[in-house]
Amino acid sequence: xxxxxxxxxxxxxxxxxxxxxxxxxxxxxxxxxxxxxxxxxxxxxxxxxxxxxxxxxxxxxxxxxxxxxxxxxxxxxxxxxxxxxxxxxxxxxxxxxxxxxxxxxxxxxxxxxxxxxxxxxxxxxxxxxxxxxxxxxxxxxxxxxxxxxxxxxxxxxxxxxxxxxxxxxxxxxxxxxxxxxxxxxxxxxxxxxxxxxxxxxxxxxxxxxxxxxxxxxxxxxxxxxxxxxxxxxxxxxxxxxxxxxxxxxxxxxxxxxxxxxxxxxxxxxxxxxxxxxxxxxxxxxxxxxxxxxxxxxxxxxxxxxxxxxxxxxxxxxxxxxxxxxxxxxxxxxxxxxxxxxxxxxxxxxxxxxxxxxxxxxxxxxxxxxxxxxxxxxxxxxxxxxxxxxxxxxxxxxxxxxxxxxxxxxxxxxxxxxxxxxxxxxxxxxxxxxxxxxxxxxxxxxxxxxxxxxxxxxxxxxxxxxxxxxxxxxxxxxxxxxxxxxxxxxxxxxxxxxxxxxxxxxxxxxxxxxxxxxxxxxxxxxxxxx
Amino acid sequence: xxxxxxxxxxxxxxxxxxxxxxxxxxxxxxxxxxxxxxxxxxxxxxxxxxxxxxxxxxxxxxxxxxxxxxxxxxxxxxxxxxxxxxxxxxxxxxxxxxxxxxxxxxxxxxxxxxxxxxxxxxxxxxxxxxxxxxxxxxxxxxxxxxxxxxxxxxxxxxxxxxxxxxxxxxxxxxxxxxxxxxxxxxxxxxxxxxxxxxxxxxxxxxxxxxxxxxxxxxxxxxxxxxxxxxxxxxxxxxxxxxxxxxxxxxxxxxxxxxxxxxxxxxxxxxxxxxxxxxxxxxxxxxxxxxxxxxxxxxxxxxxxxxxxxxxxxxxxxxxxx
Numbered sequence: 001x002x003x004x005x006x007x008x009x010x011x012x013x014x015x016x017x018x019x020x021x022x023x024x025x026x027x028x029x030x031x032x033x034x035x036x037x038x039x040x041x042x043x044x045x046x047x048x049x050x051x052x053x054x055x056x057x058x059x060x061x062x063x064x065x066x067x068x069x070x071x072x073x074x075x076x077x078x079x080x081x082x083x084x085x086x087x088x089x090x091x092x093x094x095x096x097x098x099x100x101x102x103x104x105x106x107x108x109x110x111x112x113x114x115x116x117x118x119x120x121x122x123x124x125x126x127x128x129x130x131x132x133x134x135x136x137x138x139x140x141x142x143x144x145x146x147x148x149x150x151x152x153x154x155x156x157x158x159x160x161x162x163x164x165x166x167x168x169x170x171x172x173x174x175x176x177x178x179x180x181x182x183x184x185x186x187x188x189x190x191x192x193x194x195x196x197x198x199x200x201x202x203x204x205x206x207x208x209x210x211x212x213x214x215x216x217x218x219x220x221x222x223x224x225x226x227x228x229x230x231x232x233x234x235x236x237x238x239x240x241x242x243x244x245x246x247x248x249x250x251x252x253x254x255x256x257x258x259x260x261x262x263x264x265x266x267x268x269x270x271x272x273x274x275x276x277x278x279x280x281x282x283x284x285x286x287x288x289x290x291x292x293x294x295x296x297x298x299x300x301x302x303x304x305x306x307x308x309x310x311x312x313x314x315x316x317x318x319x320x321x322x323x324x325x326x327x328x329x330x331x332x333x334x335x336x337x338x339x340x341x342x343x344x345x346x347x348x349x350x351x352x353x354x355x356x357x358x359x360x361x362x363x364x365x366x367x368x369x370x371x372x373x374x375x376x377x378x379x380x381x382x383x384x385x386x387x388x389x390x391x392x393x394x395x396x397x398x399x400x401x402x403x404x405x406x407x408x409x410x411x412x413x414x415x416x417x418x419x420x421x422x423x424x425x426x427x428x429x430x431x432x433x434x435x436x437x438x439x440x441x442x443x444x445x446x447x448x449x450x451x452x453x454x455x456x457x458x459x460x461x462x463x464x465x466x467x468x469x470x471x472x473x474x475x476x477x478x479x480x481x482x483x484x485x486x487x488x489x490x491x492x493x494x495x496x497x498x499x500x501x502x503x504x505x506x507x508x509x510x511x512x513x514x515x516x517x518x519x520x521x522x523x524x525x526x527x528x529x
Numbered sequence: 530x531x532x533x534x535x536x537x538x539x540x541x542x543x544x545x546x547x548x549x550x551x552x553x554x555x556x557x558x559x560x561x562x563x564x565x566x567x568x569x570x571x572x573x574x575x576x577x578x579x580x581x582x583x584x585x586x587x588x589x590x591x592x593x594x595x596x597x598x599x600x601x602x603x604x605x606x607x608x609x610x611x612x613x614x615x616x617x618x619x620x621x622x623x624x625x626x627x628x629x630x631x632x633x634x635x636x637x638x639x640x641x642x643x644x645x646x647x648x649x650x651x652x653x654x655x656x657x658x659x660x661x662x663x664x665x666x667x668x669x670x671x672x673x674x675x676x677x678x679x680x681x682x683x684x685x686x687x688x689x690x691x692x693x694x695x696x697x698x699x700x701x702x703x704x705x706x707x708x709x710x711x712x713x714x715x716x717x718x719x720x721x722x723x724x725x726x727x728x729x730x731x732x733x734x735x736x737x738x739x740x741x742x743x744x745x746x747x748x749x750x751x752x753x754x755x756x757x758x759x760x761x762x763x764x765x766x767x768x769x770x771x772x773x774x775x776x777x778x779x780x781x782x783x784x785x786x787x788x789x790x791x792x793x794x795x796x797x798x799x800x801x802x803x804x805x806x807x808x809x810x811x812x813x814x815x816x817x818x819x820x821x822x823x824x825x826x827x828x829x830x831x832x833x834x835x836x837x838x839x840x841x842x843x844x845x846x847x848x849x850x
Contacts, residue, residue, distance in 0.1 A: 119579060120583070122583060124576075124580075126576065176583070179580075179583050179584065179613065180608060180613060181613060182612065182614045200697075200800075201622075201800060202798070202800035202804060203695055203697070203798065204695070206699070225699055227695070228798060229693075229694045229695075229798045230795045230798055231678070231694075231795050231797075233678050233681075233796075234681050234796055234798070237681055238686075238693050240686070243693065407811075410558070446574045447574075
């Protein structure tokens, strides 16, 4: 009897509570994410996702477009080049205000440049700007002069990389204190189409329409939530359920399964990134070019793309992704050809002399088996699967590969110490073509030439191409450089992943532009159905 | 009282010792902090060194250790790299979220566990006992991450009864006080329930076994022979003795609820201690990792102390000496 009473009250209260839940009118959208942003101080952020969000609340001088060469006016109405091209004068809008009512002026930009290049602050992306830009000076509130050290193709891009922050706020704290100060994260003062209404760490970010934004027509959607759910399954469930409207970086298997749903769509576009296997040439096995070529012939990348990535990737042939302007289209991916691979290996002196199924060779008077360990980071499910596929492919050549998975920080330590035989990893490419940090001889000791590749001819060509101002003639040199890398195979270039984002049909898909710059590229122009 | 003070004093020293070991271990591990910096191929070594030195990571380990001790003395417990505020503030915020989930879970798992356990003992051998006992064993054995995501699927995705994640609704700030309370309970139901399931079944099975043990004691038979009423025997003579060992279990399980569950907090997006610990470890935020270790080990030791104290209260034969 008593139990029944308790049950009755429980059910009653449950119904009551469910009944008095207020249904909020959904004039907002929810963007899902497994990670939170680092900071609202743009100079302290490291993640791409943070950049995606910050670009919605801070204005840059110009809008960079998908081809990474076109810039259209934003904070700057227009800009003029000096005769010798060493100087650009930017004319700023007169009607842009920070969210606290103070006007955004050229002095803010001048101060931001100081921040960007400050050694005490040590901003992540400062290198190019420090090297290439001599000075930024505000002549008056709306006129800004940028002086360059020399003429090169990416002058607008470099100054546009500088985040513009409110001087009157940031000035209060010296650069050296920034990294230790959470001050900037409370009520950030911004000037973009959206402003920050709330940031609950690890929970949600609320962006609302900035009433002071200079273009009164935008943003169309006045309220945007970023909901942070660390668990990927839960996040995906919420997207399928309609609780979340935008789901970035959907896994290929999820996209395949729910393709054709009437509640949401998947938007796919190439990501400016590629996956590769780096062959550490400090290991005598990989010092021979023929061996590296053989391994590239012996890996069935097409099958990896079809089976593991469900077709959501393109074959990669060079360190410049296929959508990038400097990419050499003439290069065809290494075909899967076991016979050719075997032939190359035997030319390089590898044969199975003891009949154990594993190739061997006498190196330095000692017989060594063709055995090595491939390392990759354990968190990346796709890489784990790809590693196993490669293991199987190579075994058919008589090459024994072990797989070692490391947690990310430990993985990085092994790479930095060059303490590996082969590595399965990926690079996100910078928007300027320069390969010196990856393959230049000088980068072996301290840079990112983790495979210790060295080719003097490559070094010479790369140095000349990187500063060439005429992009058409630079392209010719880049093409030749890519041919050298294609021949030398310091990496086996695997594939360029395609990014898949889910988007709810509540949002008018025709108003949405997602691209490799950001999946929220034109968030302020999105409209609800 | 003096004994208790002494134990607390010991607890502080012990947890400090543990965190000192963790502090030193973290720094000899072959890994890097700020590993995402290294992903940028254009960043020079010089820039990386500059960033590291701004966090004091370029100094010798021993110097870093003394700086850390100084920070503890100042009550800051160091400074978190990723949150840019004193570690103690991060821990405090996270601990609140953990408590919001943990306390209800603690109450229901022990409350329900005891009730179920006792009832099962009374119905020993009957079909219901066998059924529920095996069900409890299943509950105890299935992993939390699976239960959690199944709950989200069933109660939130299919039935729509509860929110799938988070601690508050979007419009929390616009609610009235009562609505806020309700909103909070509505949000913590699933995570609390998930968190308490395994302990609840453990407690129930534990209580059942111990009640049966006590029921077979001679003094119970004696009472029965004297013709005492069954209910009276059970509630006055059997139960107090049967529940005594639960106190030990309470001390053991306290850290499960108060130290934050990595799994539950990750699934339901609760910004608690478990999530904080994982984030700090993955991002090599040394001060935060060590601070959390200090805090959690203190809670574990405290849990033991509490169960010892409770023992003396419930069992007059035992003294803290």
